[in-house]
Amino acid sequence: MNSHVMPTYARLPVSFERGEGVWLWDTDGKRYLDALSGIAVCNLGHAHPAVTAAIATQAGKLVHTSNLYQVGLQEALADNLANASGMDNVFFCNSGAEANEAAIKLARKYGHGMGVDEPVIVVMENSFHGRTLATLSATGNRKVQEGFEPLVGGFKRVPFDDIQAVSTLSDPNVVAILVEPVQGEGGVRIPSPDYLERLREICDQRQWLLMLDEVQTGMGRTGSLFAFQQTSILPDVVTLAKALGNGVPIGACLARATAAETLTAGKHASTFGGNPLACAAAQAVLKTLREENLVERARILGSAIAKNLRAALSGNPHLIEVRNKGLMIGIQLDKPCGALVGLALEQGLLINVTAETTIRLLPPLILTDEQAQLLVGQLSGIVNAYVFP
């Protein structure tokens, strides 16, 4: 095949033509249960009528003007996000990496304001923050960085879920911590229950910004609208993207208190950021999450699926653990199991394997109980029948 698309992805041999709810149909008309939601993007499932209508209506009215002008829909979405999160304001962009770039710039600017000329941001081992130069430098995965040196400086890496490693840092240039509430690409790693609270204490003592990358955990995925809402803390900065537009590209960097006053006129910008089309989609997403009670649904359904998977896989000698935070579910095996993705695909089930040994499920939040049962039955069948090479 002579593709003119740059070969940056190892793509599976399937192409989808149509989707509805949790289902996708390929170009041969075969149906698949989507337990990945385009990697935590289509949290409302495919072609959700409310989002489709919002996009269609807005597209017929106005798609883009410019951030040179007032954008009413952007104001309305920012209000909605601020009220829902307890944050003060929002910068809109188009992706997760861009949202994190905004956070990184914000932290550096904050540092300079504090008289730190070479500000340092604390980041974690095993983390994932994106593929732009600054965000791949922040990412704790050598494979993502290899070949792109020199990396962007100003990051200090420590082990994830290790408070001691953070509290013993003595570098006076540190100005912020950037961390995922649950590591997604890193293998659905869930830190100790008081991890964010302890990080908050350290940040308060030292006047560091606590910046949460909720690009994957946000928008109801973990059983609260934002993962930090299952703790008692408020972060200084939160980044969002993935499910914010249910597939329409939009990213956001939310900030609070001093952090909210840091990026002023002329200090950051995006041509597309927060355009009327993307904001209309995101407003429909927030409205639907509320109206259909999907955040609570993610919490209840996630526990049920994890429990049923544990039971169905209990006799499997390769199972290490099933863990979940809402509908962010990881099934860790004792060996690399990437081949399961292709086997599941053949059987009409879309899953993912991350960090080599962890099956990752990120099903749409609209999954019914019957569909959840189908998912557990089909997946456990595939895993239990699999003979490791």
Ligand SMILES: *Cc1c(COP(=O)(O)O)cnc(C)c1O
């Ligand atoms: C996916 C992801 C990103 C990158 O988002 P893009 O939209 O691909 O740039 C950043 N952080 C986390 C935690 C993610 O899961």
